[in-house]
Amino acid sequence: MRLLLALASLRRNRARTILAVLGVAIAAAMLLDMVMLSTGMRESFRELLLSRGFQMRLTPRGTLPFDTEASIAGASAITDSLRARPEIDLVSPVLGASVHVLRGDSSITTFALGVDPSSQGDYQIASGHDVTAPNTFVANEDFLRATHARIGDTLRIAAGFDPQLRTHSGERALVLAGRARFLYLAAGQLAVAIPLRTLQEMTGAAREDRVSLFMVRLRDPSRIGPVKRWMRAALPTIDVISTADAMARVDERLSYFRQLSAILGAVSLIVGFLLVTTLVTVSVNERVGEIVVMRAIGVSRAHVVQQIVLEGTAMSIMGAVLGTGLGLITARYLNAILSRFPGLPAAIDFFLFQPRAAWTAIGLLTACGVLAGLYPAWRAASLPLASTLREEAVA
Amino acid sequence: MTALVRARDVRRDYPLERDAVHALRGVSLEIERGEYLAIVGPSGCGKSSLLNLLGAIDAPTSGTVEIEGRNVGTLGDREVTDFRLRHIGFVFQRFYLLPILTARENVELPMAEAGVATAERRQRSTELLRYVDLGDRVRHRPSQLSGGEQQRVAIARALANRPSLLLADEPTGELDARTGQEIISLFGRLNADGTTVVVVTHDESLARAARRIVHMRDGEIVQDEVSRG
Numbered sequence: 001m002r003l004l005l006a007l008a009s010l011r012r013n014r015a016r017t018i019l020a021v022l023g024v025a026i027a028a029a030m031l032l033d034m035v036m037l038s039t040g041m042r043e044s045f046r047e048l049l050l051s052r053g054f055q056m057r058l059t060p061r062g063t064l065p066f067d068t069e070a071s072i073a074g075a076s077a078i079t080d081s082l083r084a085r086p087e088i089d090l091v092s093p094v095l096g097a098s099v100h101v102l103r104g105d106s107s108i109t110t111f112a113l114g115v116d117p118s119s120q121g122d123y124q125i126a127s128g129h130d131v132t133a134p135n136t137f138v139a140n141e142d143f144l145r146a147t148h149a150r151i152g153d154t155l156r157i158a159a160g161f162d163p164q165l166r167t168h169s170g171e172r173a174l175v176l177a178g179r180a181r182f183l184y185l186a187a188g189q190l191a192v193a194i195p196l197r198t199l200q201e202m203t204g205a206a207r208e209d210r211v212s213l214f215m216v217r218l219r220d221p222s223r224i225g226p227v228k229r230w231m232r233a234a235l236p237t238i239d240v241i242s243t244a245d246a247m248a249r250v251d252e253r254l255s256y257f258r259q260l261s262a263i264l265g266a267v268s269l270i271v272g273f274l275l276v277t278t279l280v281t282v283s284v285n286e287r288v289g290e291i292v293v294m295r296a297i298g299v300s301r302a303h304v305v306q307q308i309v310l311e312g313t314a315m316s317i318m319g320a321v322l323g324t325g326l327g328l329i330t331a332r333y334l335n336a337i338l339s340r341f342p343g344l345p346a347a348i349d350f351f352l353f354q355p356r357a358a359w360t361a362i363g364l365l366t367a368c369g370v371l372a373g374l375y376p377a378w379r380a381a382s383l384p385l386a387s388t389l390r391e392e393a394v395a
Numbered sequence: 396m397t398a399l400v401r402a403r404d405v406r407r408d409y410p411l412e413r414d415a416v417h418a419l420r421g422v423s424l425e426i427e428r429g430e431y432l433a434i435v436g437p438s439g440c441g442k443s444s445l446l447n448l449l450g451a452i453d454a455p456t457s458g459t460v461e462i463e464g465r466n467v468g469t470l471g472d473r474e475v476t477d478f479r480l481r482h483i484g485f486v487f488q489r490f491y492l493l494p495i496l497t498a499r500e501n502v503e504l505p506m507a508e509a510g511v512a513t514a515e516r517r518q519r520s521t522e523l524l525r526y527v528d529l530g531d532r533v534r535h536r537p538s539q540l541s542g543g544e545q546q547r548v549a550i551a552r553a554l555a556n557r558p559s560l561l562l563a564d565e566p567t568g569e570l571d572a573r574t575g576q577e578i579i580s581l582f583g584r585l586n587a588d589g590t591t592v593v594v595v596t597h598d599e600s601l602a603r604a605a606r607r608i609v610h611m612r613d614g615e616i617v618q619d620e621v622s623r624g
Contacts, residue, residue, distance in 0.1 A: 001508075298477065299476070300508070301476065385453065386453035389447070
């Protein structure tokens with residue numbers, strides 16, 4: 001009966017209820033987006049790091065992968081020692097460098113990854129084939145668009161540019177073997193992958209037997225602790241970053257996003273709360289007579305409170321459900337804009353939908369609806385019966 | 396007959412900023428089970444204040460009101476609300492039906508509050524609406540009913556939990572003469588069927604229909620007579 005009364009009360013003034021639900025829906029959409037933003041980017045980054053199963057990254061001390069041009073010397077020996085460990089399943093050495101596609105007097109600069117094709121975890125081949133021969137390379141769609149190159153074309157690619165002598169340390173004619181989708185690169189970034197040895201030779205003596213990064217996959221992820229301790233002892237000039245470490249650093253860097261989303265989320269909640277409180281208060285004030293009569297004929301204070309709280313809660317739930325759909329649409333739109341954010345992997349989702357985020361938003365708004373209805377409900381249910389009836393009769 | 400209601404030296408003051416309004420000045424009254432009593436008097440004489448005390452929706456400043464042997468002034472909010480629900484039926488001048496509910500749902504409301512099972516509620520609300528000659532209007536909302544019909548639904552609602560005492564405050568005040576007469580007849584029928592009825596009224600014909608008339612003036616009972624109507 002209380003639910004019937006609550007819903008009937010909402011139906012009584014349909015236009016006002018619809019407007020209130022729309023208002024709550026907008027607040028819910030914003031809240032959902034903010035919850036998705038605060039957790040989504042982090043989760044998306046974690047999924048990205050683990051997407052190819054590599055749980056550890058080894059970088060030059062004090063750097064993050066490709067943060068600087070610093071590199072690790074003695075790459076072959078380190079690779080061999082890592083591969084000799086029984087806990088380690090796969091080691092992928094990677095060298096990052098800028099290379100130039102030479103075209104007459106001009107050139108197009110692109111980012112190059114030197115990889116071991118048998119163990120690489122940086123890209124997936126979309127068409128053609130991988131870099132199976134020393135004079136081949138694969139490129140991403142942006143590169144193909146910028147250079148108008150096609151699979152099978154031979155391009156002159158140079159590395160190790162000396163700005164004073166205006167020469168390159170190495171230049172090769174490389175055959176485009178395939179089109180690849182790079183996992184960790186920013187949107188719009190031109191990228192190629194070249195066999196590691198070839199890129200090391202092209203970049204000259206300074207990069208001989210050097211890499212920027214090792215990616216390591218363990219047979220048993222639970223062994224990460226002991227392996228990390230061994231690596232730190234055996235390779236003191238190298239930083240060992242586990243996925244958990246990387247996430248901690250990401251958390252640090254994303255703290256601005258989280259603060260922003262927390263503030264905007266809180267504002268949405270407050271707006272939703274005030275909206276529901278206002279509307280429930282107005283609705284209660286309009287039917288003081290009815291409420292007092294209900295109390296007079298024996299409806300308990302608790303049940304009157306429950307009925308009014310149910311009205312606020314029902315409004316909040318309807319708004320939250322509608323807002324979830326609205327939030328997902330706006331998140332998709334905003335994600336498309338933010339995915340062009342410079343320097344971040346294109347595969348990162350700023351607004352990653354997780355059922356937990358939706359439940360959090362709906363739960364918070366429902367709790368707000370309950371709280372919003374409590375004060376007007378308690379006030380109405382506590383009105384003195386005799387004097388209110390007299391005032392109503394006079395009115 | 397045994398006394399259903401016993402009010403002893405009841406006073407009710409309404410405090411103002413500097414003074415107080417003395418609505419009731421030591422009223423004592425006994426109402427026997429099965430009585431039909433009208434309380435009459437000029438505006439502001441304390442009729443409605445007395446009715447509110449008899450209905451346990453207000454507490455006296457001093458004195459006691461016992462209904463069915465219970466001093467209702469000493470009951471807490473939860474107990475007194477439950478007492479009203481199960482023992483007292485109210486009829487108001489302005490009907491005060493819930494406009495969002497049908498006639499049947501309005502009648503079922505006190506029963507639902509009292510925890511009566513759905514099937515029993517349905518059966519009793521049908522019986523009550525038939526009793527007040529509205530058997531064919533069960534699904535109508537108050538806005539689809541005339542004033543007299545609304546008041547009859549309000550009476551059916553007041554009878555929902557088989558109260559021992561039915562209180563009515565100016566039940567014909569909003570109705571025309573013909574419709575008022577229907578309501579007066581209905582009260583007579585209710586009393587004849589065993590319900591104790593107390594009405595506060597300005598309506599002479601309603602007062603004459605009662606078997607006992609209590610006259611009030613300035614917060615006191617000035618005459619308590621058997622009706623000659």
